[in-house]
Amino acid sequence: MPTKPEATPTTTGTGPIIDVRDLAVHFGLRGSSLARLFGRDAGTVKAVDGVNLTLARGEVVGLVGESGSGKSTLGRALLGLAPATAGSIVFEGQDLATLSRRRLRDLRRHIQMVFQDPSAALNPAMTVEEAVGDALRVHGMRSAEERRVKVIDALERVGLSPVELFLEKYPRDLSGGQKQRVVMARAIITGPSVLVADEPISMLDMSVRAKILQLMLDLKQDLGLTYVYITHDLASAKYFCDRIAIMYLGRIVEIGATEEIFANPRHPYTKALLRAIPDPDPGRQLPRDLPRGEVPDAAAPPLGCAFHPRCKEATPTCGWESRDLRTLVEAHWTRRSPDEYGAERAVVGDIDHFDKPATSTTLGAQGAPAAREFLDRVRIEAPDDPIWGGIESITDDGSGVRVHFHEGIDPALRRAGGVEVACVLYPETSTEG
Numbered sequence: 483m484p485t486k487p488e489a490t491p492t493t494t495g496t497g498p499i500i501d502v503r504d505l506a507v508h509f510g511l512r513g514s515s516l517a518r519l520f521g522r523d524a525g526t527v528k529a530v531d532g533v534n535l536t537l538a539r540g541e542v543v544g545l546v547g548e549s550g551s552g553k554s555t556l557g558r559a560l561l562g563l564a565p566a567t568a569g570s571i572v573f574e575g576q577d578l579a580t581l582s583r584r585r586l587r588d589l590r591r592h593i594q595m596v597f598q599d600p601s602a603a604l605n606p607a608m609t610v611e612e613a614v615g616d617a618l619r620v621h622g623m624r625s626a627e628e629r630r631v632k633v634i635d636a637l638e639r640v641g642l643s644p645v646e647l648f649l650e651k652y653p654r655d656l657s658g659g660q661k662q663r664v665v666m667a668r669a670i671i672t673g674p675s676v677l678v679a680d681e682p683i684s685m686l687d688m689s690v691r692a693k694i695l696q697l698m699l700d701l702k703q704d705l706g707l708t709y710v711y712i713t714h715d716l717a718s719a720k721y722f723c724d725r726i727a728i729m730y731l732g733r734i735v736e737i738g739a740t741e742e743i744f745a746n747p748r749h750p751y752t753k754a755l756l757r758a759i760p761d762p763d764p765g766r767q768l769p770r771d772l773p774r775g776e777v778p779d780a781a782a783p784p785l786g787c788a789f790h791p792r793c794k795e796a797t798p799t800c801g802w803e804s805r806d807l808r809t810l811v812e813a814h815w816t817r818r819s820p821d822e823y824g825a826e827r828a829v830v831g832d833i834d835h836f837d838k839p840a841t842s843t844t845l846g847a848q849g850a851p852a853a854r855e856f857l858d859r860v861r862i863e864a865p866d867d868p869i870w871g872g873i874e875s876i877t878d879d880g881s882g883v884r885v886h887f888h889e890g891i892d893p894a895l896r897r898a899g900g901v902e903v904a905c906v907l908y909p910e911t912s913t914e915g
């Protein structure tokens with residue numbers, strides 16, 4: 483029987499193992515050198531923007547969302563690898579922000595990260611023994627003999643046996659699944675209590691994905707680990723996670739027990755992600771529509787609820803604005819002939835100012851009646867677009883009209899039934915709460 487890797491004094495406490503409060507991680511964009519010369523701010527990406535998350539000991543929490551939703555940044559922040567702009571991360575009662583660089587490095591024995599690409603994570607010039615033992619060397623274990631004992635134990639735990647066959651191998655000699663097992667061995671060898679796994683199976687062959695997830699569950703059981711599982715794949719999260727946090731543009735928009743999220747999704751984004759899960763039964767034809775449009779630019783998120791431009795259930799107060807009008811007008815123009823487009827373009831005039839997010843904007847170059855007629859034509863073509871509910875009024879203004887949108891609501895996470903959800907459809911007074 484393999485012995486347990488280095489004991490972790492931190493796993494024995496009570497209360498949450500990690501407590502994240504109002505965490506923000508913002509990245510300043512450098513912009514072009516010309517913009518910098520004129521002192522223009524190139525903007526800020528709010529990769530994580532006001533996240534609260536409590537990890538109970540021994541649970542598996544999934545961070546799920548499309549690319550750019552901030553999952554990896556949140557995961558990296560838990561290890562102190564992405565600096566917090568605001569808020570706090572408390573691990574076993576210690577606020578990461580108060581730790582010295584040395585203590586922070588030491589903390590990484592207790593919180594380890596596993597990345598998506600095992601080939602990139604392993605140094606091609608190191609044998610398996612060197613790669614797995616290196617973490618011990620970094621943390622001060624000088625004796626090669628002691629390291630070897632621990633390495634053998636860790637390799638046995640991750641199913642690379644007989645161990646002698648693997649110790650002297652290089653990454654190039656291993657399959658993708660074996661490499662990820664080596665990465666897992668390296669992660670557990672310091673005796674961590676928390677493991678942040680960032681898409682750990684997405685680059686592996688289908689045939690080995692379930693085996694690696696099962697290995698992770700076995701390790702969790704044996705070593706008393708707590709997991710943060712980062713993925714864009716809800717199907718694997720269903721299998722693996724106790725709780726799921728759905729992320730969108732730096733925020734958690736819904737969080738709750740896995741069964742509840744799957745049985746009764748509340749947030750329109752969660753519903754859309756669930757509809758997009760491929761059905762393993764080829765005979766069943768389910769609509770697989772990810773929400774319309776792409777994930778917006780995180781440096782200039784939509785006003786109000788960041789999901790509103792793609793939302794099927796959007797309401798008049800979800801944050802409609804000038805950029806939504808541009809999207810609608812441009813979609814209308816894609817269906818016009820070149821002559822029609824030319825004539826309408828002259829009526830509408832310049833629309834570049836729509837790109838500056840605003841709840842009031844002007845449209846028109848040939849007078850208010852022509853601008854109104856144009857908007858009527860757009861509306862007849864797309865009468866069900868939720869943006870129309872978001873327009874409060876249209877008034878005459880100079881050479882055209884001014885479109886006023888309802889002031890949008892940026893919803894906070896609120897309890898609704900068994901989950902928490904950030905959507906105006908679940909207000910504080912909701913009977914569900």
Ligand SMILES: Nc1ncnc2c1ncn2[C@@H]1O[C@H](COP(=O)(O)OP(=O)(O)OP(=O)(O)O)[C@@H](O)[C@H]1O
Binds near residue numbers: 510780
């Ligand atoms: N070091 C950085 N500098 C600037 N922007 C960054 C940095 N790291 C991440 N971002 C931006 O922050 C946002 C969130 O990125 P992040 O990688 O955390 O998302 P993700 O959900 O993990 O996406 P993916 O699944 O593609 O990894 C993105 O807009 C990304 O471009």
